Amino acid sequence: MAWDTEATRSRLLDAGVRQFAALGFAGARIDAIARDAGINKERVYRYFGDKQGLFSAVLEHELDALFDGLEVEVTTPEGIGEFTGRMFDRCLARPELPRLLIWESLELEAPVAADSRQPVCAVNATRICDAVRGLGRVESEHLLLTAISVVVGWWGLSRLAEVVLTDPDAVAVRRQMVVAQMTALAREAG
Amino acid sequence: MAWDTEATRSRLLDAGVRQFAALGFAGARIDAIARDAGINKERVYRYFGDKQGLFSAVLEHELDALFDGLEVEVTTPEGIGEFTGRMFDRCLARPELPRLLIWESLELEAPVAADSRQPVCAVNATRICDAVRGLGRVESEHLLLTAISVVVGWWGLSRLAEVVLTDPDAVAVRRQMVVAQMTALAREAG
DNA sequence: GAGAACTCCAAACGGTTGGTTGGAGATGAC
DNA sequence: GTCATCTCCAACCAACCGTTTGGAGTTCTC
Numbered sequence: 001m002a003w004d005t006e007a008t009r010s011r012l013l014d015a016g017v018r019q020f021a022a023l024g025f026a027g028a029r030i031d032a033i034a035r036d037a038g039i040n041k042e043r044v045y046r047y048f049g050d051k052q053g054l055f056s057a058v059l060e061h062e063l064d065a066l067f068d069g070l071e072v073e074v075t076t077p078e079g080i081g082e083f084t085g086r087m088f089d090r091c092l093a094r095p096e097l098p099r100l101l102i103w104e105s106l107e108l109e110a111p112v113a114a115d116s117r118q119p120v121c122a123v124n125a126t127r128i129c130d131a132v133r134g135l136g137r138v139e140s141e142h143l144l145l146t147a148i149s150v151v152v153g154w155w156g157l158s159r160l161a162e163v164v165l166t167d168p169d170a171v172a173v174r175r176q177m178v179v180a181q182m183t184a185l186a187r188e189a190g
Numbered sequence: 191m192a193w194d195t196e197a198t199r200s201r202l203l204d205a206g207v208r209q210f211a212a213l214g215f216a217g218a219r220i221d222a223i224a225r226d227a228g229i230n231k232e233r234v235y236r237y238f239g240d241k242q243g244l245f246s247a248v249l250e251h252e253l254d255a256l257f258d259g260l261e262v263e264v265t266t267p268e269g270i271g272e273f274t275g276r277m278f279d280r281c282l283a284r285p286e287l288p289r290l291l292i293w294e295s296l297e298l299e300a301p302v303a304a305d306s307r308q309p310v311c312a313v314n315a316t317r318i319c320d321a322v323r324g325l326g327r328v329e330s331e332h333l334l335l336t337a338i339s340v341v342v343g344w345w346g347l348s349r350l351a352e353v354v355l356t357d358p359d360a361v362a363v364r365r366q367m368v369v370a371q372m373t374a375l376a377r378e379a380g
Numbered sequence: 381g382a383g384a385a386c387t388c389c390a391a392a393c394g395g396t397t398g399g400t401t402g403g404a405g406a407t408g409a410c
Numbered sequence: 411g412t413c414a415t416c417t418c419c420a421a422c423c424a425a426c427c428g429t430t431t432g433g434a435g436t437t438c439t440c
Contacts, residue, residue, distance in 0.1 A: 003387055003436070024296065027216030030428060040389045045429065102292065104349045106214065111349040121354045138356065142367040145354045146340050149347055153339030156346060159294045159301040164311045164335045166328065177332040184378035185371055195417070220398060230419045235399065387436070397426075407416070 009047050011037040016058040021096035025055050025107045059104055059112040066090060066097040067120045072127035079131050081183030083124070084147045088175050091155060098155035132186050143189065147182050154178075199237050201227040206248040211286035215245050215297045249294055249302040256280060256287040257310045262317035269321050271373030273314070274337045278365050281341060288345035322376050333379065337372050344368075 015037035019028040030051055034041030048054040070090065072083040091098045104112060111117070121144065128140040135143070154161065154174055162168040205227035209218040220241055224231035238244040260280065262273040281288045294302060301307070311334065318330040325333070344351070344364055352358045 024214060024216060026214060101350060102296065102346055105347050106292065108349060111352050114353050117353045141355050145351060146371055148350060149340050149343030150336050152347065153343060156292055157295050157339055157342065159298060160291060160338060161335060162301050163304050163307045165331050181336055181375055185375045188374035188378035
C-alpha cells in the first residue's frame, strides 16, 4: 500500500493535541499518543525529534487556531463584548485550546510562536483603543489580557467554579455574563 | 535525639508546595520532594499514603491560605476593587498559590476541600450583592469568579502576557489595572 | 530492474519512578 | 530494664517511559 506521510504526521499531531490538552506535557505519554493515533511511537521521533518537539509543534499549530482571524470587528464597547463572546465560542467548540494555552504558561519557559501571535494581539489592542474613547495603549492591552483571562478561566479554573457558583454547569449563563461584563468594562473604562 | 514528627510532616508539606506548584502533579517527583525536604521519601507514604494523598494535603492546606480571611470589606464598587487588589497581593507574596489553584482544575476531577471553601466564597458573593445596588445573586457569583480569574490569570497565563503586553514585567501596572477594571466593572454592573 | 532512500513497526534498552522492606535507633508503659 | 511501638533511613524492586535499533516492506531514480 502507498505511504501517506502527511496523514501520519497529522494523526500524530491530532492525538498529541488530545493527550497534551488533557494531561499536559509531563502527564502525557508518547506511548498513549502513538496508540491514540494508531501509529508506531518511533514515528514521533522521526517526525518531531522528541517529546518536547511534538509538544511545541502541537502548541504552535493549535494556538494559532485559537486567535487566527479573531478580531474586534465593531469598535464600540458592545463590539468588545461581542469579540469576547466569539472567543468564548471558539473555546467551547474546541476545549483543548484554552487548556493548551494554560499548559504553555505553566510548563514552558518562553511563549511558543511569539512572532506570529504578536501581530494578532497588537491589532486587537489597537481596535480596543478605537472602541473606547480616551483609552491609552497600555490600558487597552490590559483590557485584552483581561478578556482572555476571563474566557480561558472557565476552562482553567473549572474546579474553582464548582465552589464559587451555585450552578457550575450553566455554560450559557457564564458566556452571557462574560460578554456583559466585558461590555460594561469597556463602557466604564472610557 | 528526640523525634519531631510534626516538623517532619510540615517540611514534607512545604517541599510539596514548592514542587507541585512548579511542576504540577504529573511533573513533580516524590524523590525530589523528599530531597527538598531533607527527609527520606518513605516518610511520604507513612504520612500521606501515596503521591495523590500528598498532593491533596498540599492543596487543602494551601488553598485555604489563599482565601482564608480574604473578604470584601467595604461594600461599594471601590471595595470590590480593593478586595481584588488584596487577593493580587496575596498571590504576589506566595506565587505558589495561584499555580496550585490552576493545577487543581487541570489535573483533578473534583475540587479539594469544597466544604470549607464554599462558605468563604458565599460570604464574598453576598458582600458583592451588597456592594453593587441591583445586582442579583447569580451575577454576583459570576463577578467574584471573574475577579479571581483575572488575578490568577497573571500567574496562569504568563506566557500569553509576554505576547499581549508591551511590558510584561510591570507587575505593579497589572495590579493597578486589575483593581481599576474590577472597580469600573462593579460600578457599571449596578 | 537494481539499488539507494524512505516509511513503518516490533522489540529491546537503560534510566527513572512510585512504592516497599528490613532494620537500627528512640520512646514510653510497666 | 525490658518489651512493644514508633520514627526514620538505606537499599531495593517492579513497572514504566522516552528513546533507539534492526529489519521488512515501499517508493524513487536512473
